[in-house]
């Protein structure tokens with residue numbers, strides 16, 4: 001299959017190049033030439049199809065015969081080695097738990113799958129260097145996802161003092177092919193250093209740079225898998241509406257792709273915190289990016305979502321079409337915190353702050369429409385936001401063992417200033 005760039009639909013490149021490059025040369029996003037519809041046989045029998053077969057069928061529909069069957073099967077088993085169960089929280093509400101991976105957030109699906117696909121597609125070429133700036137969560141999933149993957153080294157830049165204790169441990173305790181650079185500066189400084197390296201031809205060529213953020217197509221493909229896995233577990237004759245707590249809108253874009261592949265979803269809900277540029281667009285048809293505002297659901301603090309162009313592309317840039325399939329809601333921190341407490345009291349089920357935004361959207365939408373079965377995507381495990389949730393419910397929360405163990409591992413990082421030339425000097429001295 002070929003891909004085009006959203007700025008220049010005439011430009012076509014093979015999907016393997018789109019995955020290895022991340023971003024198109026014109027700086028815009030790659031889209032697959034078509035969204036393949038899956039065979040009727042597959043869609044009809046979905047409830048009997050194992051998760052790994054779903055993943056295999058979807059990947060093959062996009063990548064066709066680029067990866068031999070046996071190799072792809074073992075790649076998928078290695079990447080998606082944790083389940084995505086649906087917890088029936090209310091009569092008409094299933095919670096799709098996407099937080100059973102190593103870093104306890106749905107980004108594990110994208111990062112683990114993308115790392116292995118990139119490693120395979122790049123296998124005959126010099127080692128790739130993935131350069132990524134993080135404000136916390138993405139870096140952890142990328143570090144864990146690429147750990148020990150052959151032919152790829154990862155360099156993560158994070159702001160000194162700008163990430164939580166456990167987030168820093170996730171970035172700095174792996175070693176091997178993962179290097180953590182602690183930058184004496186802000187997240188924006190980290191991002192500026194990464195951007196400068198990408199436009200520095202000497203740097204880009206010598207280090208064979210690639211990016212791993214949410215704009216890579218190889219992260220969207222695995223994010224479609226769990227929509228199928230979630231819908232397959234719901235037993236209902238009602239219309240199914242998926243609720244997606246959103247920031248950069250990669251997750252929701254993948255949902256729309258799953259629907260185009262033939263999955264039985266009638267509508268989506270874009271649930272955001274007060275960073276509400278997309279819900280505002282859905283209401284008044286005006287898209288106005290804004291600086292982001294920090295909230296308790298910080299992985300959704302995005303003022304100019306990078307996947308918005310992809311969403312528009314999927315709907316032919318037509319507001320009338322997009323509002324038929326996507327409904328927007330946004331909520332304050334105050335409401336979000338209250339709802340964590342309310343849901344815990346009523347159901348004994350603890351939501352993380354991101355999923356809580358989605359739960360609020362469920363409550364609001366249900367009172368407007370009714371007769372729907374909702375599927376709420378739970379994007380993170382509550383223990384990732386320990387202080388916030390413990391304070392809200394007034395009791396201690398169990399932490400999964402893989403987080404507990406992290407606490408005592410030694411931190412290994414290299415402290416650098418936010419100056420581009422010292423950063424470049426470090427890269428060349430160390431990796432070339």
Ligand SMILES: *Cc1c(COP(=O)(O)O)cnc(C)c1O
Pocket residue numbers: 105106107137214245246247248249250251252299300354379380
């Ligand atoms: C990244 C993230 C989101 C937002 O996902 P997008 O694909 O950027 O919309 C929501 N919740 C959590 C916990 C996240 O880490």
